[in-house]
Amino acid sequence: MLVLSSPSGAGKSTIARNLLETDPAFRLSVSVTTRKRRSSEIDGQHYHFRSVPDFEVMRDRDELLEWAEVHGNFYGTPRAPAEKAIGDGQDMLFDIDWQGAQQMKEKVGVDMVSIFILPPSIDELRERLKRRAEDSDEVIETRLRNARAEIAHWREYDYIVVNDDLNDAFHEVQAIVTAERLRRDRRPGLFDFVSEMLNESAVV
Ligand SMILES: Nc1nc2c(ncn2[C@@H]2O[C@H](COP(=O)(O)OP(=O)(O)O)[C@@H](O)[C@H]2O)c(=O)[nH]1
Numbered sequence: 001m002l003v004l005s006s007p008s009g010a011g012k013s014t015i016a017r018n019l020l021e022t023d024p025a026f027r028l029s030v031s032v033t034t035r036k037r038r039s040s041e042i043d044g045q046h047y048h049f050r051s052v053p054d055f056e057v058m059r060d061r062d063e064l065l066e067w068a069e070v071h072g073n074f075y076g077t078p079r080a081p082a083e084k085a086i087g088d089g090q091d092m093l094f095d096i097d098w099q100g101a102q103q104m105k106e107k108v109g110v111d112m113v114s115i116f117i118l119p120p121s122i123d124e125l126r127e128r129l130k131r132r133a134e135d136s137d138e139v140i141e142t143r144l145r146n147a148r149a150e151i152a153h154w155r156e157y158d159y160i161v162v163n164d165d166l167n168d169a170f171h172e173v174q175a176i177v178t179a180e181r182l183r184r185d186r187r188p189g190l191f192d193f194v195s196e197m198l199n200e201s202a203v204v
């Protein structure tokens, strides 16, 4: 379970997309949101776009593993695909905010690795949001106002990656994934491996 969070515009969706394209082991958890769909987004692929009443029905039926209000809209992680992935041992990527990361940590514990993506500066964050040209000036201002409060949660994450040069940041994320997979996959077998080695040396 890999959680990516960042203030809006820092580049987490870009890094998530690169990871999904280059690493076939990852599946994206497609969130449900009440936010308006952007022109570049496809329903069911980037998000499941739902009305507020439909979201509330899902939430009240406990169909969401976690949910939060972010920038005035509701967002939530559908429970069924995430739990299936956890059960199957599938690597899953969650693009969720700090509130979601906290809730997920409580639910999945050590099986979760979290990365907080920082922009090089708040000015650059503003420029990226403008250049992305997907949100109105008002929406961009709300996101920038919220950025400081989101960044304040950086210490709660396992890793921090500063997304200045995209290539460098992506390689750092790949390195984290590689190291964490090695730890997960190698650790369980190491006890027997080392015991056997020591037993053999005792015989010699
Ligand atoms: N808690 C939670 N946060 C989510 C979920 N899906 C998206 N988010 C977060 O909601 C925030 C806004 O996302 P979005 O509207 O796509 O804007 P963007 O971050 O500017 O691309 C981001 O911080 C996302 O990580 C979710 O299922 N749960």
Ligand SMILES: Nc1ncnc2c1ncn2[C@@H]1O[C@H](COP(=O)(O)OP(=O)(O)O)[C@@H](O)[C@H]1O
Pocket: 006, 007, 008, 009, 010, 011, 012, 013, 014, 015, 128, 129, 131, 132, 163, 164, 165, 166, 167
């Ligand atoms: N390292 C970078 N340098 C310059 N622009 C970037 C970089 N990373 C991402 N971007 C651009 O910044 C904008 C915001 O990135 P995005 O991935 O949508 O952010 P988020 O998902 O965190 O809101 C996009 O237009 C993206 O192409």
